[in-house]
Amino acid sequence: MELNPSAATPLYVQLKLRLQQQIEEGIYTVGERLPSERELAEMYHVSRMTARQALQLLQQSGHVYTQVGKGTYVSRPKIEHELRRLTSFTEDMHNRGLQASSRVLKAEVRLADEETARRLELSPGDEIVLLSRIRMADGEPIAIEHAHLNHRRCRNILNNHDFSRESLYQVLHDQYNIRLVWASQEIEARMPDEEERRLLKLSARTPVLGLVRVTYDERNQPVEFVRSSYHGERYRLRVALYHQEVVS
Amino acid sequence: MELNPSAATPLYVQLKLRLQQQIEEGIYTVGERLPSERELAEMYHVSRMTARQALQLLQQSGHVYTQVGKGTYVSRPKIEHELRRLTSFTEDMHNRGLQASSRVLKAEVRLADEETARRLELSPGDEIVLLSRIRMADGEPIAIEHAHLNHRRCRNILNNHDFSRESLYQVLHDQYNIRLVWASQEIEARMPDEEERRLLKLSARTPVLGLVRVTYDERNQPVEFVRSSYHGERYRLRVALYHQEVVS
DNA sequence: TAGTGGTCTAGACCACTGT
DNA sequence: CAGTGGTCTAGACCACTAG
Numbered sequence: 001m002e003l004n005p006s007a008a009t010p011l012y013v014q015l016k017l018r019l020q021q022q023i024e025e026g027i028y029t030v031g032e033r034l035p036s037e038r039e040l041a042e043m044y045h046v047s048r049m050t051a052r053q054a055l056q057l058l059q060q061s062g063h064v065y066t067q068v069g070k071g072t073y074v075s076r077p078k079i080e081h082e083l084r085r086l087t088s089f090t091e092d093m094h095n096r097g098l099q100a101s102s103r104v105l106k107a108e109v110r111l112a113d114e115e116t117a118r119r120l121e122l123s124p125g126d127e128i129v130l131l132s133r134i135r136m137a138d139g140e141p142i143a144i145e146h147a148h149l150n151h152r153r154c155r156n157i158l159n160n161h162d163f164s165r166e167s168l169y170q171v172l173h174d175q176y177n178i179r180l181v182w183a184s185q186e187i188e189a190r191m192p193d194e195e196e197r198r199l200l201k202l203s204a205r206t207p208v209l210g211l212v213r214v215t216y217d218e219r220n221q222p223v224e225f226v227r228s229s230y231h232g233e234r235y236r237l238r239v240a241l242y243h244q245e246v247v248s
Numbered sequence: 249m250e251l252n253p254s255a256a257t258p259l260y261v262q263l264k265l266r267l268q269q270q271i272e273e274g275i276y277t278v279g280e281r282l283p284s285e286r287e288l289a290e291m292y293h294v295s296r297m298t299a300r301q302a303l304q305l306l307q308q309s310g311h312v313y314t315q316v317g318k319g320t321y322v323s324r325p326k327i328e329h330e331l332r333r334l335t336s337f338t339e340d341m342h343n344r345g346l347q348a349s350s351r352v353l354k355a356e357v358r359l360a361d362e363e364t365a366r367r368l369e370l371s372p373g374d375e376i377v378l379l380s381r382i383r384m385a386d387g388e389p390i391a392i393e394h395a396h397l398n399h400r401r402c403r404n405i406l407n408n409h410d411f412s413r414e415s416l417y418q419v420l421h422d423q424y425n426i427r428l429v430w431a432s433q434e435i436e437a438r439m440p441d442e443e444e445r446r447l448l449k450l451s452a453r454t455p456v457l458g459l460v461r462v463t464y465d466e467r468n469q470p471v472e473f474v475r476s477s478y479h480g481e482r483y484r485l486r487v488a489l490y491h492q493e494v495v496s
Numbered sequence: 497t498a499g500t501g502g503t504c505t506a507g508a509c510c511a512c513t514g515t
Numbered sequence: 516c517a518g519t520g521g522t523c524t525a526g527a528c529c530a531c532t533a534g
Contacts, residue, residue, distance in 0.1 A: 010503060031467075036519060047505045052520085062430075065466050068520050069513035076468035182310075183489045189437035189457040189480040207455030207480070209437040218313050219279075220324035232437040232455070239487050241431045258522060284500060295524045300501085316501050317531035 003044050011046050015054035018044075023063055023074055033071040034064060088169045089135050089145070098137040102164045105132040105144075109151055109158070116148045119214050119225040127151035131163055134199055135228075141200050142235050145228040153178065153223060168224075178223055183215040187237065192229065200231045207232040251292050259294050263302035266292075271311055271322055281319040282312060336417045337383050337393070346385040350412045353392075354380040357399055357406070364396045367462050367473040375399035379411055382447055383476075389448050390483050393476040401426065401471060416472075426471055431463040435485065440477065448479045455480040 003014045022028055035043060040051035055072055058064045066072045093100035110130055117124040129149040135142050147168060149157070154176050161171055172178040192200065192208045200208070209230040214222050230237070251262045270276050283291060288299035303320055306312045314320045341348035358378055365372040376396050383391040395416060397405070402424050409419055420426040440448065440456045448456070457478040462470050478485070 005504095012503080038519085047507095049506090050504060053503090055520095062468065066520060067513085069511075069518080071513095071519060073467075075466075185487050185489060187435055187457065187485040187487065188483075189455040189478075191453055191455060205439055207437040207439060209435065209457075218323075219321075220310070230437075235436075237435040239433050239435065239489065241433060241487065253523095260522080286500085295526095297525090298523060301522090303501095314501060315532085317499080317533080319500060319532095 003046065011044075012050045012053035012057065015040070015044055015046065015051065016057040019054060019058055020061070020063055023058075028074050030074050030076050032074050034074065036071060088167050089143070090167050093137050093142075096137070099139075101136045101139070103134045103136070104164050105134060107131050107158050107163060112148070116225055119212075120148065120150050120222045122150060129154060129157060131158075131168065133163065137234070140234065141231065143228050143230040144196060144199055145226060148225040148227075149223065172223070178217055180215045180223060181218045183213050185239075186212045189232070196229050200229070202231065209235060209237060211237075251294065259292075260298045260301035260305065263288070263292055263294065263299065264305040267302060267306055268309070268311055276322050278322050278324050280322050282322065284319060336415050337391070338415050341385050341390075344385070347387075349384045349387070351382045351384070352380070352410075352412050353382060354378055355406050355411060360396075364473055367460075368396065368398050368470045370398060377402060377405060379406075379416065381411065385482070388482065389479065391476050391478045392444060392447055393474060396473040396475075397471065420471070426465055428463045428471060429466045431461050433487075434460045437480075444477050448477070450479065457483060457485060459485075 003011050003018070005011060007014065019028075019034065028034055034040070034055070037048050037051045037055065040046075040054070041048040044051065055064065055066070059066060059072075063075055064072050065075050089102075090100045108130055109127055112120065112122050112124055112126050112128045114124050116122075116128055117126060120128065122128070129147075129151050131147045131149070133145050133147075135145055154172065157171065157176070160175075169180060172180065188210045189207050190210050192202055192206075196202065196208055202208070209232060211226070211228045211230065213224075213226045213228075215224040215226070217223050251259050251266070253259060255262065267276075267282065276282055282288070282303070285296050285299045285303065288294075288302070289296040292299065303312065303314070307314060307320075311323055312320050313323050337350075338348045356378055357375055360368065360370050360372055360374050360376045362372050364370070364376055365374060368376065370376070377399050379395045379397070381393050381395075382389050383393055402420065405419065405424070408423075417428060420428065436458045437455050438458050440450050440454075444450065444456055450456070457480060459474070459476045459478065461472075461474045461476075463472040463474070465471050
């Protein structure tokens, strides 16, 4: 029942997690009203503002919804919770219960062409890192992925890593302290070119899902520009869309 | 300079909008530090908590980012801000500078088949509304869209509306008080069937972008199940992905 | 050392919901 | 009417950052 005021995690986060756990355990069921903000404050010996912050986190994560004058209620569980997240290929396959592996096609420093420069907001001729990989699930080729990075942000990244095993996102985070926050993604259906057909072992009439993604850090600076082609019959992309904020 | 304490919009929203406007006007430029929370509180005669809430809104909308011990800084403007949002076809086309129009293929009440029942969390045989439309941009067919709704949530919706002109989302909101909050979307590349080829005027080797979307209201109850096929050469989907909250 | 954002408290008034 | 969430105040202490 008690929260730990001297712990490193804030009280409102502790309370959020506690309530989330109780919802997941069925102590509070779908549609049921949670204790009011004032009751929670009393139960857990915190101020009402702290209880309120916990409930706001729960609301943001989709576990509860509030009704003015009535109370806070448990939402129906969200399916596919992980859709919210920007995931790596490895995570994505893991979520699907498949074993991810990769083969590196190219890993080199080169000069940015016009499109890469535009997407990464560089000048043509600036140095970039190109990492091309075939992505496989349970040994079957699923996608070809060409990732372009601003070389200035990740010097020597190709020297110390084996990207047939390591995650690019993980390395960017751990070694270069680059946190990827959001991505803009364009998706199209098209017929594959000769190389794609060969590498993905596509039959004559199988299209590919073409993705172009630019990933940004917390300052909205482009970090990564990826062009990838997914096997039309073996891959289905899943995303979540949200209706945004009341304000503005 | 002054905020209006007696206005209907809360002070922190007023302040958020004020700051946002100043950022957009270039009064605060990219990378520049905003006044501190305490300074804002003094400048606008509000408490620090109120100023803080305004800054949190600005952060959530991607206009600023904070650094502990340093301050709050203006982010680089986000391109394609509208990606965040769950948009209707009409809005989508409008954003692309195209004129949207529709032709209704079917509009009827029928019994749910197995998949529709599963997606809308109904029992097979429950009544649903089926609305099938061809979507056009500047007169050219872009997509075929089959929308399925739980008939219980929107009785008589087909009697009073002309969905070749009206927006389904608008009607659900205005007349049935249904607010669509988020959607789970599956995307695939595939070859069209005979009907799709005919209706979308596809050449022999043009694939389609197949979408399956389930849209949920604030209680996470499924409202709409849509199956649509987009012309592979005339349409490119754009979405934004986010890396989710620090807290679990 | 001074200033920053992050957390937390203990109050207050408001509009809205149900009985 | 009593209870609810939404807003707002005026303080406080903390860990972190910079000069």
